[in-house]
Amino acid sequence: MANIHVNLDLDSYDILIERGLIHKVGPMIKELTDADKVVVITEDSVGKQYAAKLNKTLHAAKNLSIRFITVPEGEACKTLRVLSAVYEAIANFGLDRGDAIIGFGGGAVGNMAGFAAATYLGGIQYIHIPTSLTAQLGTAIGGNVSIDMPGSKNLVSSIAQPRGIFIDPDLLATLPKAEFHKGLAEAVKIACIQDKALFTIFEQAKNDVDLRKRLPEIIERCCRIKARYSEKDEFAEGSRMLLDFGNTIAHAIEGYNRYDGTYNHGEALAIGMYLITRQAEKLGLTQKGCAERIKYVLEFLELPIQTDISAADLMLYMTNDMKIWGNMIRLVLLKTIGQAYLHPVPLKELDKHIITEIDA
Ligand SMILES: NC(=O)c1ccc[n+]([C@@H]2O[C@H](COP(=O)([O-])OP(=O)(O)OC[C@H]3O[C@@H](n4cnc5c(N)ncnc54)[C@H](O)[C@@H]3O)[C@@H](O)[C@H]2O)c1
Structure with missing residues (x-):
């Protein structure tokens, strides 16, 4: 045990x-x-x-x-x-x-x-x-x-x-297949932030059977990482914000849709992780190749990576983001797979970081 x-x-x-x-x-x-x-x-x-x-x-x-x-x-x-x-x-x-x-x-x-x-x-x-x-x-x-x-x-x-x-x-x-994949979006998030070996498990898996066999290990790795963040930052004021990777866009997608289930949280999170990383890579803030690796894993898990909501509409739903402080927002970005960091951005420059298919 x-x-x-x-x-x-x-x-x-x-x-x-x-x-x-x-x-x-x-x-x-x-x-x-x-x-x-x-x-x-x-x-x-x-x-x-x-x-x-x-x-x-x-x-x-x-x-x-x-x-x-x-x-x-x-x-x-x-x-x-x-x-x-x-x-x-x-x-x-x-x-x-x-x-x-x-x-x-x-x-x-x-x-x-x-x-x-x-x-x-x-x-x-x-x-x-x-x-x-x-x-x-x-x-x-x-x-x-x-x-x-x-x-x-x-x-x-x-x-x-x-x-x-x-x-x-x-x-x-x-658990139905869709719920299983939605849950795995959360595990991909943890892997992106802190556990490159876990990310490799997703890259190497051939099918759901492979992943189901490794569930105890996947669950344990994720719980260990979350537990350590919880110990370091019990009230979510500092390093625990890294667990919000992908969530700035994900919460905006869910809010825009009035939480009506158009996208469940795992789907919104998948889109959020991919879009924020693709743009960070273009801006030289994330190592090249990360967005492509994330895209491969999310598509393998049958999760979406694009939305038809414009960046301008999404940004209207980011005003409640817990990472906003004064006129700044702390975006969670990846240096590389397995290594996340907080990147403060003035709110008026947020549009440089949030680009959807509609805007591209
Ligand atoms: N406390 C936190 O920090 C935190 C973090 C993330 C999410 N949440 C909350 O968690 C909720 C999302 O959790 P979720 O994804 O588990 O959704 P959920 O609780 O809605 O469960 C999803 C579906 O799976 C079904 N289900 C659950 N276990 C099953 C099983 N063993 N077999 C068959 N069906 C099963 C449920 O009946 C439900 O229909 C949201 O309310 C969210 O706000 C909380």
């Missing part, structure tokens, strides 16, 4: 990764939390496939009362209405300060369950058992928990570290 310790003083926790872990997490969670009661927040499709397995292992823990709550799947669970129903169910079950909430689903359920745990009774213990690839690559690392408001994703948010993350790559067997 891989064990990644995230060292955050009193908020330290471990990320455990092992095929088949779902069958034995119950007693481990009991020992870790010492809770008398746990509430598992899960979503329809995940619950149907895996709730019985989780329920069985939780029942193997002594003196633990368990309640499952099912919420709508995906982004639809991150609303005030769903959150309110969750608070009510938790209160009815009598959860107290020593108890725990388990988020069992994709990144959306994880975000919402983490937010509920962070805000209930001033904050109770939160365990994440991620079931989508995006979530297994570490959405819970760093402790960003949030829900959406109409038209604004993740607007209501907090930072609260999980008590533990339990990752079973076998749960990904039922």
Whole structure:
């Protein structure tokens, strides 16, 4: 079993990764939390496939009362209405300060369950058992928990570290191909920023079967890198911004489309990583050849690399970017594959860096 310790003083926790872990997490969670009661927040499709397995292992823990709550799947669970129903169910079950909430689903359920745990009774213990690839690559690392408001994703948010993350790559067997590829966009991002050997895994893979075989390794490499950034920069004010590679354009694409799913985040991220690197290369800010390597990998993963939205339209949606400071924006660029850096640019010169097919 891989064990990644995230060292955050009193908020330290471990990320455990092992095929088949779902069958034995119950007693481990009991020992870790010492809770008398746990509430598992899960979503329809995940619950149907895996709730019985989780329920069985939780029942193997002594003196633990368990309640499952099912919420709508995906982004639809991150609303005030769903959150309110969750608070009510938790209160009815009598959860107290020593108890725990388990988020069992994709990144959306994880975000919402983490937010509920962070805000209930001033904050109770939160365990994440991620079931989508995006979530297994570490959405819970760093402790960003949030829900959406109409038209604004993740607007209501907090930072609260999980008590533990339990990752079973076998749960990904039922993940649809498109979700699998969308998750891999996140792994390509981590590879571009910090791990050239991981990038080579993508360049050398012949098909999805190759990649699926190497999932535990891919997940572990990504989680390790995210954990180290989280330790160095708990509140995302410095080096952790490098994890935003590709996201300045990606968030603008999603915002322009009102988060209507025209592009899911993995697709928007793929376009963002390629476009920012292609232009940085033209400006001499990135080593030549990087954009072509990224293009090859993204196309192999059947992810898009172009958009028909103009740069001018995209830039209108960059005003909320967390990397804006005064009249400057810090762009995340690559020196080369595996090495990212922050490049401050005056906002009035941003148009030199953002060029889409419409403008080219
Ligand atoms: N906290 C953070 O720092 C952070 C970082 C990135 C993303 N996020 C959040 O994560 C969410 C995206 O996560 P996601 O990509 O996992 O999307 P998601 O949670 O919407 O899940 C995608 C789909 O996969 C399904 N699914 C999940 N596990 C499955 C399985 N094992 N088998 C079959 N189907 C399965 C879900 O039901 C859903 O339909 C967004 O809400 C985003 O805001 C948070």
